[in-house]
Amino acid sequence: MESKSTILLHNITPDEFKEALILSLKEVILELLLETKKEKPLEYLTRKQVAEIFKISMVTISDWNKKGILKPYRIGNLIRYKSNEIEEALTEIPFRRYN
Structure with missing residues (x-):
């Protein structure tokens, strides 16, 4: 009880x-x-990891680098991206209500 x-x-x-x-x-x-x-602890992502996150090709990654959409960092021959900057690269699309 x-x-x-x-x-x-x-x-x-x-x-x-x-x-x-x-x-x-x-x-x-x-x-x-x-x-x-x-x-979060800063994490560095490879080009391949970024392409997998966004489900895009490596060519698109290069194109986005040239357009300034992504900001690559180089150390020696390696190219890396900061994970927090990858999230910041996403831009919100305002919702438009159509009548």
């Missing part, structure tokens, strides 16, 4: 309790949001 426990609150009105609870929840939610927004 389950035992039920009762919590008694003294010297606090239901509205004060509600406000304190809301404030605590807001603080916890804010902490969680800040944790999820922390920068």
Whole structure:
């Protein structure tokens, strides 16, 4: 058989309790949001990885480099892309409602 426990609150009105609870929840939610927004460790992607992400050809990758859509980095003979810049390269298309 389950035992039920009762919590008694003294010297606090239901509205004060509600406000304190809301404030605590807001603080916890804010902490969680800040944790999820922390920068991911910087990752460098190859041309092939970028092509796979966008499902495009290597020729398109070269074309996007020339057009400035992507920003490649070179170290020796290697070409790499910063993962965060790949995400930033995506641009939002505003939704247009047609009547």
